[in-house]
Amino acid sequence: MDCSFFFSLLYFFLLSVGMSAALVADDRRTYIIHMDKSAMPSLFPDHHSWYMSTLSSLSSLNGVLPTHLYTYNHVLDGFSAVLCRSQLDQLEKMSGHVATYPETFGKLQTTHTPKFLGLEPNVGLWPEANFGDDMIIGVVDTGIWPESESFRDDEMPPVPERWRGTCESGVEFNSSNCNRKLIGARSFSKGMKEAGLNISKTDDYDSPRDYDGHGTHTSSTAAGSPVQDASYFNYAKGTAIGMAPKARLAMYKVLFFNYTYEAAATDTIAAMDQAIADGVDIMSLSLGFFETPFEQNPIAVAAFTAMEKGIIVVCAAGNGGPHGFTILNGAPWITTVGAGTIDRDYAAEVTLGDIGDLTVSGKSIYPLDLLVSRVPIYFGYGNRSKEICDDYSLDPKDVAGKYVFCDSGVNTFETDRAGAAGAIFSTDDSIFLQPGDFNNPYVAVIPEVGNSIKDYLIKAKNTTVSIKFQLTVLGTKPAPIVVWFSSRGPDRKSPWILKPDILAPGVNILAAYAPNRGIAPIGDDYDYLLSDFALLSGTSMACPHVAGISALLKAVHRDWSPAAIRSALMTTAYVIDNVNGTIIDMTTGIAGTPLDYGSGHIDPIKAIDPGLVYDLEAQDYINYLCGMNYTNQQIKIITKRSNFSCDQASLDLNYPSFMILLNNTNTTSYIFKRVLTSVVNSSSVYRAVVNAPSGMKVVVEPPAIAFDGKYSTAKFSMTVEVDAGVGNVRIQSDSIVNYGYLSWNEVKGKHVVRSPVVAAFAPYPRA
Template sequence: MKLIFFAFILLSCNAYDDRQAYIIHMDVSVMPAPFSGSESWHMSILTSLSSSTGKAPAMHLYSYKHVMQGFSAVLTSAQLEQIKQVSGHVATYPDSYGQLLTTHTPKFLGLKKESGLWPASNYGDGMIIGIIDTGIWPESKSFKDEGMPPVPKRWKGRCETGTAFNSSLCNRKLIGARSFSKGRKQLHLNISNTDDYNSPRDFSGHGTHTSSTAAGSPVSDVSYYGYAPGIATGMAQKAHIAMYKTIFAGDTKKTAGADVLAGMDQAIEDGVDLMSLSLGLVPAPYYSDIIALGAFAALEKGIFVSCAAGNSGPNAYSIINEAPWLTSVGAGTVDRDFVATVTLGNSTKTIRGLSIYPKSLFVSNVSLYYGLGNTSKESCDSFSLDTKEVAGKIVLCNPMSDIYSQLDEMSRVAAKGAIFITDQGEHLFPEDYSKPFVAVSLSKGKMIKNYIARAADLATVSIRFRETDLGSKPAPQVAFFSSRGPSLISPGILKPDILAPGFNVLAAWVPNRGFYVDNDSLTTDYALISGTSMASPHVIGIAALIKSAHRDWSPAAIRSAMMTTADITDNTGSPIIDMNSRATGSPLDYGAGHINPNKAMDPGLVYDITVQDYIDFLCGLNYTSLQIGMITKRSNYRCTRANLDLNYPSFMVILNNTNTMTQTFKRVLTNVESSSSSYQAAVRTSKGMKVVVKPQTLIFDGLNSTQEFTVRVDIDLSKSTRKQSEYLGNYGYLSWYEIGGKHVVTSPIVSAFAPPQKKNAI
């Protein structure tokens, strides 16, 4: 199983001659007057450090302008102790290192040419999206600039020249491309042309895929080897793309947090409007979380930041990118299946199974083998089948815990193909189909067995591959790998924020990286990839559309618009289910719900949050003045109302080892309509949860008018009829209905048990 997602993993101190990279926070207010800028000051500090005998001098990596006050450098342990004594030193943390973890989604999301968010935003015209990723393949048709508007005059970025990449490859679509690898190189991880490109060019395909999903230009007649055919287009097809390559491939697939921070810093300097990161860190306090630091600096510039929520589901407390000033995105399925048609014998009846076998193949009247009466052969256990009996035939295999060992056995005995009976077919990815096989359900497997019992040795089968079914139900579902809440760092904030398409998403790919099928390497310009990495660029593209239509909205207002208009039901009208358990999901799985772009364009009301509100939240976390200063880059901040009750579009009650709890929330709603309006509160809860809203009616005078209200939540799980889990209490929803109008503003109310000890925190 391969999910395309980056997860940073903290490593112990590297043994390379006692040298390691560090991120060093400095107080710029004590910088001596003679220095013209902070970088020259940082260089002077490093030059002044003494080196132990035989040790290399301290090495400067980056000086940061926006994401933090300070720099990154490679130091020995002795130099580290020296730098801690330098005037202006605030704090030092070891760098963190990481390793590698469409045609239909616009329609599934309701985006249309003739109405709604696409025409209202002019397809994201004027927006600049910064992508922090593995680079980009500029020759892809998804990055052609026909019909693109001119590059905004405020843009300060550039395209750099490097290996297999020239600045002339940029255009009005791809307006910026840079790479950052100093942190990686200090690990002695040089970049060779066989491992990656020492330039913004994408080697792994990930950055090309995410970029085209967010803002790719329309491209006709694309598919993944015949699957998912159609017109591929990004969410915001007239938005500009700027790539910041911070992730490099290679044998070790490591990257440095210092590089990621440098990429975010440069994106802010260049003037992006939005930023997407399909990568993350092990949960850490926000003052030592690189992405949280960078996102806070972006927030202060009005930049909307979207991040992948993680691929560690369905486990609870697995969410990453938890900071409330960024939008955490979970992955959902779409209403599209890839299938093969199975015909038994000469029957006119067919059976549909799941398959994404990429080669053009029609299996016609091939003998069908089933090891009837032998449990090992029925299951196609390792070394259970006889080549003489099976070679050239289609093999039927009973459920096994490991379908990959069945594939190995099928290859060993030279079977022509296989039909796997499994209830886990939806958990397979395109790259798993390295051999021709079909996954059928248990009930359909029983039908095939009954046919074999009747036909005996005369049983034959025909299989037609490369078919795409649209309109499958139910959809969306929460993808089984999508990380779940509650948050470890600030459990009082519901995360993930929202669900977006992240399962088998078709988008641009790199032609130099193939998929292995029948021991052949097949190349493609468009690939089906899954992961929350694919969900985040959907949200960033939609955010670009909203921001283009509402230039004065803050990042918090954009996120609120998405969350309060999200769908909590699927295309059958039933609650969204968890793909893994087949049971009804909860807001800890999908946040506020599945994103609905057209509704998000016109939410009626928003929960807005200012920078000062976030500072008060940090004060409520009991961070020290030093720690808050590291996040805010200020020494003169003040706490106006230290508390954890952020003006968020959701309500989270944490049960501290008890089944009962009472909590009161204070919220403020802002009218984003030009006319006056009134709203009436309505609450939906399960037994064991009582919610009282005061006042019940809110009256708004006009644009930007505000109204306060309180929500009291009483939890008594002894009265709940819902089956309890180890982490979820119960949940409900508060909706504000516009009186005589169309707007409905909905927020989840969730009770959950306190997370376990923060063993993964730094």
């Protein structure tokens, strides 16, 4: 329901029932309620259910019911709600209530993804990890703009003594461009030059300097220093800050402008090889090569060595979605990241009529603070041979200098052709629009709002429109959503492992940019405005979020392997969005699946303390390669070993997710054998909890496992039987058939170790 319509109804309701109901409405306030989780009655399956039941038990006053806003699982135990005073009095007397705080307001102080991920300056992962201090993140990308404020080294301690890298000189770049934040910068272009690229003729820099802005953006996302009052033309205004703001950065440039921004495999391997030698702790690669057998994939080969050295390699899943089998970087020793939205959007406020008869809001990312006040608006209703805003439906004599309302979707070509001053589009597709779509002053409204505008314009002839641009909206719902372009699994070359591993913010992310590179298109001729910060989207943006979070986890758990850190991220991820439904797929508008979002959306606060991990060593991956029927030669290329054994060949890798490939028979059965490792100091007991849909039978043995203390291990087996004729069956070659979850729940403890169990049709590749 449109907010203005709701409040209009509320206004007339208050007039009809008198002042007593008005006083009830005036008495309603938003509160944050802290609860004692240990007081939750055992009949509730989870704390959210308990909170909702508590709210529903409160009496209404003149028909006014409590309104639930959010359930908090991380930064505090409790929830927020809108309550009347009498309802609050009832709540405060209930068992389990700890404290209540009224809503407060302050100035926006962040560009929001840290807040969306639960990162707080005074509690949790940030202070415990000392904001990533002493961690070194190597970014393999398009270079870096060292003068950006995101790379200031204010109050940074000296460069770690273990650092072995350097800051090389080149075109428009020298060693003085590095500091205690940007501690290394190198450029790798020999392969591209051999392929015929003349870097100087492309206007790119034959040096680590960033010509495109992409590498600057990803670097600052991972570990940028805080920058106050950052924005994209006043959108998303706040303090821009990286995931690990005290971590060090090293740039390895391998991408140069050649109209497609391709990287040579030779350059990429050289860059990763150098990063290993320099001493990075994390590698972030927002690029990928076409999926080939692993020994032919430069990132997969180099990442294996990095893994053996204890380096965490995080890669973008690719932007080939929404179709299946589009995953890039699917090697199991790589953490593969898909992209989702956050609960922030950008808007304009539209007022119709000279005295503000109707005010609505819609999506807009038009970069100029344009004064639109009482400009004539055109809507050609009545008898028409074609929809308004269809190609060549507008007469320039009717619309020149006016705003146009289009009730049949987005057609910027037609409004531009006809010389309109701007346009308001009624569309279901506003969620897909990006900053570059707003080269002129457009506003996109959802059809429900569009119908209100249409009704008004039919009745009010010769009316005007006023528009206020550059608005940022927080708390949008639902969020996160799997964005349409994010590549989906299964991986064509390694379908026995569920990919992507995890979802992270990757839509309209604000971060540093090359200030001499045009970012905001303006006008019909697409001139470009410049900015120090940009809103960019892609799995490229999701990848450095996970790289930065991995740096924080590594700072806290120095002895954890890359597999342990990936496991912590995966088994603590969430699949429920901020409207308490399964994370949806932007393309279909319905619940997604683990082939879309992997184990779920990253949750840094929980990942710091996962309880148990599925750990892996190099030999485990070798056993997997053997199980894939890789030849000795192929394995030698990947592992750099000649004295390995395939006696333990197995496709059942000790991974934090479970994948069953269905065959053409009606029933498929598979037995998984896994090992869990405790990462807490005390002894513990866990019980298996299976959430399996119809058509999937899951049996876990033993159903309970015990651990003596930190680094003690326990084995279990899980038998999964899938009936392809029952349940969520879609017999397309690229469709998931069924999925459920296995959780290990700590007895008398807080830890829940959750893994998706997925059954899908997939090709059976051979190396």
